Amino acid sequence: MSWLRRRKFQRAGATHVRLQSVIEPTRTDGYAAIRDYAAIGDGRTVALVARDGSIDWLCLPDLDSASVFGALLDADHGGRFALAPEVPHEASRRYLPGTNVLETTFTTAAGAVRVTDAMTLPASGFAPYRELVRRVEGVAGCVPLAWQVEPRLQYGSSPARVSSRGGVATVADGRDALAVFSWDAGEATVSDGSVGARFEASEGTVGHLVVSAAHQEPLVYPNRAEVEARLHATAATWRDWSTGREYDGPWRDAVLRSALVLKLLVFAPSGAIAAAPTTSLPEQIGGERNWDYRYSWPRDAAFTLRALLSLGCSSEAHAFFAWLLHASQLTHPKVQVLYRLNGRPEATERSLALAGYRGSRPVRVGNGAAGQTQLDVYGEVLDAAAEFARFAGTLDRDHAKRLAGIADFVCEIWRERDAGIWETRSEPTHFTQSKMMCFVALDRACALAGQGLLRGDVDRWSRERERIREFVETRCYAEHKRSYTRSADDDALDAALLLGVIARYDDPNSPRLRDTVDAVRRELGRGPLLRRYLDDDGLAGEDGAFVACSFWLVEAYARQGRLDEAAELMDELVALANDVGLYAEEIDAKTSDFLGNFPQGLSHLALINAAGAIAEARR
Amino acid sequence: MIWGAIVGGFVGTLVLTTVLRAASEFGWTRMDIPFLIGTAITADRVRAKAVGYALHFVFGLLFALVYYTIFAVLDESGVLLGALFGLVHALFASTALVNVLLPVVHPRMGTGFDAAGSAPLLEPPGFLLLNYGRQTPLATVIAHIFYGAIVGGFVAWAG
Numbered sequence: 001m002s003w004l005r006r007r008k009f010q011r012a013g014a015t016h017v018r019l020q021s022v023i024e025p026t027r028t029d030g031y032a033a034i035r036d037y038a039a040i041g042d043g044r045t046v047a048l049v050a051r052d053g054s055i056d057w058l059c060l061p062d063l064d065s066a067s068v069f070g071a072l073l074d075a076d077h078g079g080r081f082a083l084a085p086e087v088p089h090e091a092s093r094r095y096l097p098g099t100n101v102l103e104t105t106f107t108t109a110a111g112a113v114r115v116t117d118a119m120t121l122p123a124s125g126f127a128p129y130r131e132l133v134r135r136v137e138g139v140a141g142c143v144p145l146a147w148q149v150e151p152r153l154q155y156g157s158s159p160a161r162v163s164s165r166g167g168v169a170t171v172a173d174g175r176d177a178l179a180v181f182s183w184d185a186g187e188a189t190v191s192d193g194s195v196g197a198r199f200e201a202s203e204g205t206v207g208h209l210v211v212s213a214a215h216q217e218p219l220v221y222p223n224r225a226e227v228e229a230r231l232h233a234t235a236a237t238w239r240d241w242s243t244g245r246e247y248d249g250p251w252r253d254a255v256l257r258s259a260l261v262l263k264l265l266v267f268a269p270s271g272a273i274a275a276a277p278t279t280s281l282p283e284q285i286g287g288e289r290n291w292d293y294r295y296s297w298p299r300d301a302a303f304t305l306r307a308l309l310s311l312g313c314s315s316e317a318h319a320f321f322a323w324l325l326h327a328s329q330l331t332h333p334k335v336q337v338l339y340r341l342n343g344r345p346e347a348t349e350r351s352l353a354l355a356g357y358r359g360s361r362p363v364r365v366g367n368g369a370a371g372q373t374q375l376d377v378y379g380e381v382l383d384a385a386a387e388f389a390r391f392a393g394t395l396d397r398d399h400a401k402r403l404a405g406i407a408d409f410v411c412e413i414w415r416e417r418d419a420g421i422w423e424t425r426s427e428p429t430h431f432t433q434s435k436m437m438c439f440v441a442l443d444r445a446c447a448l449a450g451q452g453l454l455r456g457d458v459d460r461w462s463r464e465r466e467r468i469r470e471f472v473e474t475r476c477y478a479e480h481k482r483s484y485t486r487s488a489d490d491d492a493l494d495a496a497l498l499l500g501v502i503a504r505y506d507d508p509n510s511p512r513l514r515d516t517v518d519a520v521r522r523e524l525g526r527g528p529l530l531r532r533y534l535d536d537d538g539l540a541g542e543d544g545a546f547v548a549c550s551f552w553l554v555e556a557y558a559r560q561g562r563l564d565e566a567a568e569l570m571d572e573l574v575a576l577a578n579d580v581g582l583y584a585e586e587i588d589a590k591t592s593d594f595l596g597n598f599p600q601g602l603s604h605l606a607l608i609n610a611a612g613a614i615a616e617a618r619r
Numbered sequence: 620m621i622w623g624a625i626v627g628g629f630v631g632t633l634v635l636t637t638v639l640r641a642a643s644e645f646g647w648t649r650m651d652i653p654f655l656i657g658t659a660i661t662a663d664r665v666r667a668k669a670v671g672y673a674l675h676f677v678f679g680l681l682f683a684l685v686y687y688t689i690f691a692v693l694d695e696s697g698v699l700l701g702a703l704f705g706l707v708h709a710l711f712a713s714t715a716l717v718n719v720l721l722p723v724v725h726p727r728m729g730t731g732f733d734a735a736g737s738a739p740l741l742e743p744p745g746f747l748l749l750n751y752g753r754q755t756p757l758a759t760v761i762a763h764i765f766y767g768a769i770v771g772g773f774v775a776w777a778g
Binding site: 122125126127165166168170172174175176177179214215216217218219220221223 | 643644646650651658727740741745751
């Protein structure tokens with residue numbers, strides 16, 4: 001149950017009145033709702049913290065490594081770091097302003113306690129390889145709390161157990177080790193599979209709980225004063241980064257939160273951006289639509305660059321573009337659908353012996369989509385290059401040569417059938433959006449050549465571009481629906497067609513694109529949300545409404561000058577975020593439950609670009 | 620002959636480092652000698668690795684000179700004798716040098732006398748360096764046998 005409540009805290013003679021969203025944490029079969037999670041991270045990995053204080057997801061040392069806390073995917077055997085009052089309580093949460101540091105306030109009949117969670121950032125001094133810090137501060141009264149760390153290395157498959165080594169609770173397996181430290185948080189007891197304690201937090205007291213992780217090196221035992229200093233430095237670093245963001249348009253809070261989510265998903269060692277920090281959160285509860293999103297998709301390249309550049313994240317944009325061309329070098333001229341965060345192309349898919357989120361199996365790691373043909377990727381990559389060239393004013397000669405090679409490759413393969421942007425596992429077909437993006441690829445190649453940034457057979461690019469246009473206009477448009485269609489010689493619709501407007505396949509106000517936008521909303525709209533498509537996709541069950549598509553609709557409206565419609569829809573969509581401003585991949589249109597991996601980079605990218613498009617149109 | 624020890628010490632350290640790094644990549648051990656040495660000098664991780672590698676090679680050369688001295692006293696050298704020295708060296712390193720002596724002189728490594736709140740500490744290696752992984756003693760022995768054999772071989776060859 002959720003409600004707004006005016007709450008008063010008496011403290012040291014002063015009365016603080018705060019308006020808070022206070023919610024009693026609940027679970028279903030041991031699983032928190034996806035909407036109930038918040039994300040913290042350090043640019044290398046991400047942890048998910050449930051509203052009830054349990055950290056149910058953390059992969060170490062990196063975002064795409066095996067999980068140490070995996071209760072998100074197996075409530076009984078996945079492992080977690082629980083921390084909560086031992087008496088009935090309500091919880092309210094927020095991120096410290098401008099940061100990825102989470103603050104949860106538990107309120108009980110006996111008092112209140114504030115928990116600050118962060119993955120600390122490396123600062124000066126000797127810090128652990130990875131460090132998770134939980135600071136527990138008594139705010140009012142006296143609150144009895146309990147904490148328990150149940151590490152389960154290697155997605156719970158490692159037999160390693162917690163042992164006390166010189167008074168330090170430690171678990172180790174091969175290359176990885178983890179130690180748990182506590183200060184003023186009770187007398188820790190180590191049992192076979194966990195370490196934990198009970199304690200009371202009185203007003204004014206501060207306790208610390210720390211997980212120090214090592215990978216291919218000895219564990220670093222943190223010092224309490226430095227832990228506190230690192231926590232403050234971490235918040236300050238995030239705040240500094242936020243202050244540097246240049247966006248001053250509408251929905252600023254939502255845009256800034258989305259930027260901070262993107263920054264969490266940037267894998268700092270390489271510059272790659274993960275689609276999401278989780279695997280196998282289901283698109284349908286109990287279903288098989290469970291995928292590993294801890295990879296970087298070149299398909300998102302143009303969205304990403306546009307979002308990063310609009311926010312003034314030039315160093316991140318540089319790094320991502322360089323990573324993109326470096327990673328795709330291994331498969332040149334083919335651009336693979338996805339790459340690992342370190343740029344390697346392998347993504348072999350396998351299933352884990354985990355119960356799955358609320359029984360949603362299989363739990364997959366790796367992603368079989370890596371081997372698919374998706375023609376739209378080429379349009380995104382060349383559109384991203386054009387975006388980058390517009391910003392940088394130039395293109396590296398080596399990059400330009402490779403981009404020209406990609407354009408040549410598009411001329412050869414655009415006639416092929418593909419799996420499409422949604423990575424369907426049914427038979428390949430001629431997806432309209434794929435063809436549109438092939439057109440965009442050659443269009444941008446011609447434009448870059450016109451600017452003297454690309455050398456190649458421009459006549460061929462131009463000729464093939466017009467052939468693609470002819471294919472789309474004659475075979476991918478249904479007069480009786482007054483809309484482009486999902487695929488050639490079909491009459492079904494697809495929300496991806498909105499990308500025709502966004503990627504400037506044609507003038508956004510061309511009659512056909514304008515009608516298509518209306519048709520997509522009419523047929524696929526569920527309130528403010530959009531389904532991706534209604535067709536069979538080779539998988540059992542049905543997914544929810546795709547958040548990014550809904551924001552694409554906003555952007556399409558904005559690019560067509562329909563600003564009232566855009567702003568109204570934007571308001572509705574921004575209200576659908578969870579209490580700390582995060583989105584999953586999908587939302588159940590009936591219940592507003594989140595579905596799919598979380599938090600989803602594409603959803604937040606689409607939000608940033610939609611808000612930016614409205615701001616630009618208003619200017 | 621002494622040049623054989625110096626060259627052998629350099630090549631031997633190169634091989635020893637490579638073997639231990641490979642063992643780390645295979646998940647056999649978390650031991651990282653340059654990291655252990657470097658963090659005795661600086662808390663900066665990147666600088667620690669650089670300093671640690673440099674010092675590790677210096678120590679490798681110094682140990683080669685110790686081997687050379689013993690070879691000279693025995694008036695005998697060779698791959699097998701060097702390998703035997705390497706085995707003894709590994710046992711000494713894992714039971715006394717790294718396990719006992721290093722924590723005493725290392726400002727950031729824990730000993731039984733430290734409380735975790737006093738200063739940032741490194742996980743101590745434990746007997747036979749087992750805290751860094753169950754295969755650590757094996758990896759250490761193999762790496763040092765290679766080292767000793769190479770030093771012994773070079774000394775005999777130069778000799």
